[in-house]
Amino acid sequence: MDLYLLKFPYRKILEPIARRLEWLDPDALSYAAVGAAAATGWCFYRAADRPALLVWAVLLTLLRMTLNTLDGVIAIRRGNLSLRGEIVNALPDRYSDLLVVAGVALSPLCRGWLGLAALCSMVLVSYTGMLGRALGVSWQHHGPLGKVERLIILMVFALIQFVTLRGGSRAAWFGIEATPMEWAMGLFVLLGQVTVARRLGGQLREIDRKEALERLDPARNAGEAIVVYDSATGNTRAVAEEIARGLGCAATPVSEAGAAAGYGLVVLGSPNIRKSPSEGMRRFQAGAAARPKRVAVFATFGMPVWGQLSAPACLRGMARAWGMKPCARFSCPGLHRKYKTYRGRPNEADLARAFSFGLGLSRLIGRGKQ
Template identity: 35%
Template sequence: MVLDRFRAAGDAILVPVARHLLNVNPNTVSWAGLVSALGAGLCFYQGGAGFLGAAVILVLVSSYLDALDGKIARLANKASPRGDFLDHVFDRYADVFLLSGVALGIYCQLWIGLVALIGVMLTSYMGTQAQAVGQGRRYAGILGRADRLVLLVVGGVIQLIVAPAGGVAWGASSVAFQPLEWFMVVFAVLGNLTAIQRAFAIWRGFAP
């Protein structure tokens, strides 16, 4: 999880806002983040310059709100198992909305999107399954959720620059070079490798 090392920098843009929202229910922020992710997924699916630009912005908004809800909960002493559970459920739905929007839209072949979605879901499952068997949550691995969201934004921006309508990009055929599709390939490969990596770590964590 490459971006974990930048958590302190992230706090610099989260804490000041969170301190002004201490009276806001963190779950309300979680809902807003989920709705933003749904909107982003629909925009990815629709495609075209306007919708693609909106999708990138909504991914950023959703990502920020997803981090903000937990920060508010901790600063306001409102953190609870129920809120933590809701946050993780919403994260999974957000992942499905975002990746399905790309997979079903004009920028990616469906089978690539499905493999990417499988990798992402299994990565998350392995992280919580470790806790279920008494080893605590595992967030380690090659590709974490924060990494995926950043890459999705980068992929969306590149797609917006070179082929917002999903057609020919830089003279290459649409099959050969669609930036978002290649980023989905990265999710498919690294997501499944991360899931396997976590599975092996859990297996090694059992007593002989």
């Protein structure tokens, strides 16, 4: 899920308020968000006796989300983006998470051991995210338990808990006797560990990329493979260049690409244009007199959810144009110039995935030669 993308429309909604509050120090809003989180934790802690506090917990969570978004928007407007600002942005947020989950963990609504496990899982999620920075690669943000997901899970289950408490019964779902808040904590544990694994995977890919770039000849497959791409706004080009780096060959735009037949492997890349390859790619493929031995395909897409679902059709379009079965496929998000979705993508993590894809292809060619 790309729930973090909700941040961008929410920022737009808050723009007029940010304009009026520009005189405010964004750090003050970050600290106010910790206050909102402490109050949320208290509401959860006392909610077993007073169910209405759960509704307050949801409202305070919304307030915290708003303050956290506003501080960023104001900082950007004031040109206040700094390393100090990053500390004030990150550390109080960790305190806030701890205060909220501690409130749930210590309340009668949750078994203590489960609350503790959720707390640890959440800390490990943040820790592995930042570990990348310490290792000299990027800050890892992906995984199913990002901040937005955490807050949404808390709000949804708090509302279910409110309804259940008012009804006077304990929920037993899937044969497990547990309160909704215990289900929420269970999700924190499970999704948290999936997130840890995905963030570690992202870091390892970036580390592999760094090491491979130092060790491998950048033109080791120059005569054997080529990456041919079409790109209007640069996303597909960035991915193509990274695949070419991993593969050890050149990346060429369709407008400059010559005959493809002389290569053992041609990697074709296009933006996803309404489920199809771009016009330029289609023209290039139609004009190619002969086919290479192997083809691999990749695409970038700009629409959340729909882009991911329709990318396979775009990839199939390229493979079918040459009547070939691709030996590998890759797709990745890229900023949509018109709708401004997927800002900052492809990012470092995407490029590391693209590099791994290229590296995998180079191993494939190596195996083919033996």
